[in-house]
Amino acid sequence: MLILGIETSTGASSVSFWSDHGRVGGMTIARERGHVEILMPAVLRTLELAGLSIDRLTGVAVGLGPGLFTSLRVGVATAKTLAQVLDVPIVGISSLDLLAFNVRFTPKLICACVDARRGEVFAAFYRQAQGGVHRLNDYSTWEPKALAAEAISRDEDVLFVGNGAVVYHDELGEIGEVATGSSQYPRAEALCELAAPLFAREETTPLALLEPLYVRRSDAEINWERRGVVIKRPDRVRISKKAMEGRA
Template identity: 30%
Template structure:
């Protein structure tokens, strides 16, 4: 199955063509907005692989958490392509994709994305079923960093591998709270298209696709506009 994987929920525009193995992959961590570059990336990778859009058989897309605008751009693009080509689509958590950058790690993996105000989007993943995929052992949530690290220190006694921009942002605090229990990924710290594609391939093979109209963004928190609207109503 030829899969196009797309994610724009972070600063990285991740695009990958995958069919049992990576055919081509572009991960661009640039200042240009995703609205300026995502479609160019998709068209470019298909052209460079000497393929046509009509050859695509499925799409895997990052649904967040992360940038609200980036998530919407990626989802709208993926859903439009899936609808036009009449092919299946599967949504992938950004945190799950980050955790699966570390396929060789058997210890708990804690992906983190900065959610501002000393908070992170986070979870803990670990391989459980022998398929190679990391599965959540601590559910995705938005957490205050210090209290979450205390929670981790009580729950886990083995090494914990931290990954993602949020882990880098709060590295000093993590090391202070967890000491030698904390390990950090330096080479695979950003969302990668191949991780999305590999997860998507496994999920699609096991019937884990999503209905197009049911595929929703995974924000984990309300947008600033929604919070401002709630404040204006007096509903805190």
């Protein structure tokens, strides 16, 4: 087994490779733009450093968001293209699930939240469960004060995790703990760890049905709609023949 994980929902995107023996390589991409140009080179460079070739992949896992619209779209499209070209199965997992998994050992109520811009966060609540976490509600968009009020209404000690919690620390830190450090970003390593048993059980997603989890529309879509223009999101990205020839 060799799984590629691609997670691009935040400004700290990452790629990782996972085998039967655990993590074999990974890379973090600390930027919010330009993923079309850097994502595939990052995948191939990580493989090179691990002494592996891309044609050994047996599956692709991708973070579905919600998060940054453009980078998320590129990440999902790249994952789908690779799965199609290499004829391997694909699994998609919410980036909020990955955040909650980062702090799965806490006994506290978990609130995973990603900065959604416009003074909002994407968030969901979780509780520790055997082998990971269990989500308690739908993925939603919240104003920080409303999210704080919801957390208070649950009457439990709460741990907020994600860059949304860091951005809105003033509102959320008053009523609960805010996780910091690497746990504030969804990671491709955790993505691979969660996806591995799904691949083993053949619980994969049909390629045509795999889509990013946007939760709300982007500013660009709203602005273009006002002008009467329809935006079509790309389902695939173009991967050059030269890039694929460098896989061996």
